[in-house]
Amino acid sequence: MASLPALAEEPVCAPVSKVPLERHLRQLSLDLLGRPPTYEEYQAAKAKGQVTVEDVRALMDKEEFYARIRAYHRALMWSNVSSSVFNNGNSRLTGAGSATDAMSLRGNSSRPLRGANGVTCDNAIAQDVCTARQDPHVDPPLPATADACAKERYDEQGVPMPVSWDYDTNFYTCTRLDRDASNNPISGVTSCETAIDKDSTLAPFRYFCDMRLVGTALVPHKCVPRTATFTAVVDAADSNRVVAYTDASSRLDRCSMKLNLKRTNGLEIKGSYEPQRGCVHREGVVTRTAPFWNASAANVKVCAIEAQERLANPWTMEPCTTARFNGDRSCGCGAGMSRCEAPNGSTHTARIEAINDEPELIAESVVRGDEPYFNILTTRRSFLNGPLSEMYRDTQQAVGVFSVTPPAEPEALPNLPFAQADTWKEYVRDSSHSGVLTTPAFLYRFPTQRARVNHFYAAFLCKSFAPPDNARQPAAEDACNRENNLAKRCGCNYCHATIEPTGAHWGRYAERAALFLKPEQFPRYDPKCRDCAIAGNTSCGGECGQYVMQAYDGDGANSLGLLKTYLYRTADEENNIESGPALLVQRMLQTGDLERCAVRRVWQEFLGRPMSVEEQRMYLQPLADDFARDGHRFKALIERVVMSDAYRRID
Known part of the structure; x- marks a missing residue:
C-alpha cells in the first residue's frame, strides 16, 4: 500500500498583503454559506473593521452552513446509489386504479401471470360477480348460483382463475369480422355468433373467433397462426370444428378458461399454474383500499391476482415474500400492496433519495452538535423518513429490488407514513452499526x-x-x-x-x-450447506448463496459450508x-491518519487547492494536533483553516 501521490511541489509565494475586508467577508460567506454576503452583513463588518473569530462562528450557526456540510459529505462519500441498485421494474404496477384501468403488473411479470408481456386483467368483468362472459360463443354458460360462481372464479385455495382470454398476437394474426375486405362496416355483426350467421364459412373456426377490445367496444376477430405452415386440427367428435393448429414441431391448442399446471420431473404441480402457449388468460378486477404510497386516497380497482396478500403459495408453500412473488399467480402485491411499486415509479425514486440522504444527515447531526467529528464513522444514531420507515417496518416492501436488513427492531423505528418523505426522525440503530459505514448508501454504493x-x-x-x-x-x-x-x-x-x-x-x-x-x-459454518456442496448441489435450494459451495484449492475443499x-x-x-x-x-484513530486527512480535505475544500509541500510542512501537523486537542470538532477545524494566513493571502 502506498500513500496518496505527492502533491505538487510549487514554491510558496512570499508574504504579501492580506485580502481586503470586503473580499475576505465575501470569500468566507461563499465558502461557508454558498452565497455572497448581504448588504447588512457588509455594513456590519465594515463598522467593526475586521472579520473576527466570532463572525466566523456566527456564520457556522446558520442553516446555510449545514446545507453546505451536507453537500461536502455527499461529495466525500459519493452518496448516490441510483446506479447501484438494479430495478428491472418487474414489481412496478401500471394503471390508474380506475374502473377502466385497474392496477396490475404489466411488464415482464405479466407473462407468467397471464401469458404475455404488457397485458392486464379484464377491466370489464368483476372477479367476484358472475354477470358477463367475454366469449360466450365458446365458453360454457355462466353458473347459476353464487357458490358455483366462486368455484369457477377461484381454485380450491382461493387463487383467482381467468374470467376471459385472448389469442396472443405474437402467435396469431387476428382480423376483424365486423369489416369487409374494403374495411367497410358489416351491418349487424357485433359478436362471433352474428358473424357466423352472416358468413357460414366461419363456423368451423368458432373456437378461434375472439372478442377483442377495440377502443371501448368488444369486436369479433378471427385469429389464425401467424405462420402459414400450421395446419388445422379438427375435433374428433365434430369434423366441423377446428380445435388446434399444428406444424412439424409444435401445436397451438384453442384457448379456453382452463389453466395448465407446471410440470416438474414429468409431474404436474397442483396450484403452480402456467399460461397456455399462444393464449392470454385474464382474471377480473376487485376493489381494494388505497396502497401504502397514497394511503389517504379512495379505494382503487386492482386486478385480482395483484390484490392478493398471501405470504406463501397455498398449494406449494413457496414464499411470496421474495422476488418470486411477481411470477406466482397465487401471491399478489401483499397487504397494502407493499410488495409492489407505484405506477409512476415514485416509490423507488423516494427510497433512493432517502437512502442517499441518510449519511449526509448523520454527518450534519455530528457537526451541528459539535461532537467529535469521527462519530460520523461510529455512531449508531441515524435518521429515517416515511419511505425508509415503511420499507424497514414492512420487510416485504421492495423485495424484488432492495436487499436491506432493518437497522433496528420494528418497535425502535419511528412510525412514519410513506408520504412523509420530508419528515426525518432520529433513532438508534442496533449494535451492528457503525456510522455512515453501514448505511445502505455506503454498502450499495x-x-x-x-x-x-x-x-x-x-x-x-x-x-x-x-x-x-x-x-x-x-x-x-x-x-x-x-x-x-x-x-x-x-x-x-x-x-x-x-x-x-x-x-x-x-x-x-x-x-x-x-x-x-x-x-x-x-x-x-453450516453443515447443511456443506452436505449440499459435497452432493454437488451448489445452490442447495437457494439457501447457501453466502457459503463456500465449490472448491478451487485445498483451502476451499476444506472450507465447504463455511x-x-x-x-x-x-x-x-x-x-x-x-x-x-x-x-x-x-x-x-491511533495512527493520526484520520486527523491529517480531515485537515487536508478541509484545506482543499476552502482554499480550492491541495496543500503544497511547504504548506504541509507548515500547517498539516499543527492543524491536526489542534484538531485532536479541540476534541475533533469539525467546526473548530474549519475555523482554524479559514482564519489562517494562507486562507487570507492573495496568491
Whole structure:
C-alpha cells in the first residue's frame, strides 16, 4: 500500500498583503454559506473593521452552513446509489386504479401471470360477480348460483382463475369480422355468433373467433397462426370444428378458461399454474383500499391476482415474500400492496433519495452538535423518513429490488407514513452499526468488501492502493500466480495484504446488498450447506448463496459450508469480521491518519487547492494536533483553516 501521490511541489509565494475586508467577508460567506454576503452583513463588518473569530462562528450557526456540510459529505462519500441498485421494474404496477384501468403488473411479470408481456386483467368483468362472459360463443354458460360462481372464479385455495382470454398476437394474426375486405362496416355483426350467421364459412373456426377490445367496444376477430405452415386440427367428435393448429414441431391448442399446471420431473404441480402457449388468460378486477404510497386516497380497482396478500403459495408453500412473488399467480402485491411499486415509479425514486440522504444527515447531526467529528464513522444514531420507515417496518416492501436488513427492531423505528418523505426522525440503530459505514448508501454504493475498504482509505485516510515502484511481478509459470488468496498471491499481495484483512471489517455485511448476516441466521459454518456442496448441489435450494459451495484449492475443499467471508481468514481477521467497521475506526484513530486527512480535505475544500509541500510542512501537523486537542470538532477545524494566513493571502 502506498500513500496518496505527492502533491505538487510549487514554491510558496512570499508574504504579501492580506485580502481586503470586503473580499475576505465575501470569500468566507461563499465558502461557508454558498452565497455572497448581504448588504447588512457588509455594513456590519465594515463598522467593526475586521472579520473576527466570532463572525466566523456566527456564520457556522446558520442553516446555510449545514446545507453546505451536507453537500461536502455527499461529495466525500459519493452518496448516490441510483446506479447501484438494479430495478428491472418487474414489481412496478401500471394503471390508474380506475374502473377502466385497474392496477396490475404489466411488464415482464405479466407473462407468467397471464401469458404475455404488457397485458392486464379484464377491466370489464368483476372477479367476484358472475354477470358477463367475454366469449360466450365458446365458453360454457355462466353458473347459476353464487357458490358455483366462486368455484369457477377461484381454485380450491382461493387463487383467482381467468374470467376471459385472448389469442396472443405474437402467435396469431387476428382480423376483424365486423369489416369487409374494403374495411367497410358489416351491418349487424357485433359478436362471433352474428358473424357466423352472416358468413357460414366461419363456423368451423368458432373456437378461434375472439372478442377483442377495440377502443371501448368488444369486436369479433378471427385469429389464425401467424405462420402459414400450421395446419388445422379438427375435433374428433365434430369434423366441423377446428380445435388446434399444428406444424412439424409444435401445436397451438384453442384457448379456453382452463389453466395448465407446471410440470416438474414429468409431474404436474397442483396450484403452480402456467399460461397456455399462444393464449392470454385474464382474471377480473376487485376493489381494494388505497396502497401504502397514497394511503389517504379512495379505494382503487386492482386486478385480482395483484390484490392478493398471501405470504406463501397455498398449494406449494413457496414464499411470496421474495422476488418470486411477481411470477406466482397465487401471491399478489401483499397487504397494502407493499410488495409492489407505484405506477409512476415514485416509490423507488423516494427510497433512493432517502437512502442517499441518510449519511449526509448523520454527518450534519455530528457537526451541528459539535461532537467529535469521527462519530460520523461510529455512531449508531441515524435518521429515517416515511419511505425508509415503511420499507424497514414492512420487510416485504421492495423485495424484488432492495436487499436491506432493518437497522433496528420494528418497535425502535419511528412510525412514519410513506408520504412523509420530508419528515426525518432520529433513532438508534442496533449494535451492528457503525456510522455512515453501514448505511445502505455506503454498502450499495461500494458493493464489495474491497470497494468499501478502498473508499474508506481514499475518503478518510487520504490514501490509495498502489504497488510500490520497485514491485516485481513473478514469471508466468511461477506457482505463486495460482494462489487464490490474493493477500498471498505474488504481485497482488502488495495491496491485498492490507485490503483483505481490512475488508474483513465488513465481513458480516453481504456484498452487493445492505444485508447484515446475523450470526444466528448465518453461522460461521453450516453443515447443511456443506452436505449440499459435497452432493454437488451448489445452490442447495437457494439457501447457501453466502457459503463456500465449490472448491478451487485445498483451502476451499476444506472450507465447504463455511461462510464465504471467513475463507482464508486468520484469527485476527475473524475478530475483524465480528467487531465490524467500528474496530477499524478505533485502530485508525491511533495512527493520526484520520486527523491529517480531515485537515487536508478541509484545506482543499476552502482554499480550492491541495496543500503544497511547504504548506504541509507548515500547517498539516499543527492543524491536526489542534484538531485532536479541540476534541475533533469539525467546526473548530474549519475555523482554524479559514482564519489562517494562507486562507487570507492573495496568491
